[in-house]
Amino acid sequence: MPVMNGYEATRRIREEESRYGIRTPIIALTANSVEEGLQDAMEAGMDLHLTKPIPKPRIAQIVLDLSNQVQN
Numbered sequence: 001m002p003v004m005n006g007y008e009a010t011r012r013i014r015e016e017e018s019r020y021g022i023r024t025p026i027i028a029l030t031a032n033s034v035e036e037g038l039q040d041a042m043e044a045g046m047d048l049h050l051t052k053p054i055p056k057p058r059i060a061q062i063v064l065d066l067s068n069q070v071q072n
Contacts, residue, residue: 007044014045025066029054 004012010026017023028041028049041049048062 006046007040010041010044010046023070025070027062027066 006028013024013026025048026046028037028046029052030037030049031052038049047066050058050062
């Protein structure tokens with residue numbers, strides 16, 4: 001992103017969400033290994049950290065799981 005990275009964007013989104021009492025799932029997609037970005041992603045407030053390539057069935061399952069969490 002030209003102005004900010006994904007971690008900063010997530011922090012700002014979480015800050016805004018806290019004002020309205022909502023929570024939007026945020027998933028980090030990266031080519032880095034899990035160990036490299038996982039801690040930064042979690043500290044920024046992301047819900048998941050996935051490394052590419054991601055098989056389509058895995059993406060579909062993640063979206064389904066997250067949508068079920070939001071509904072409950």
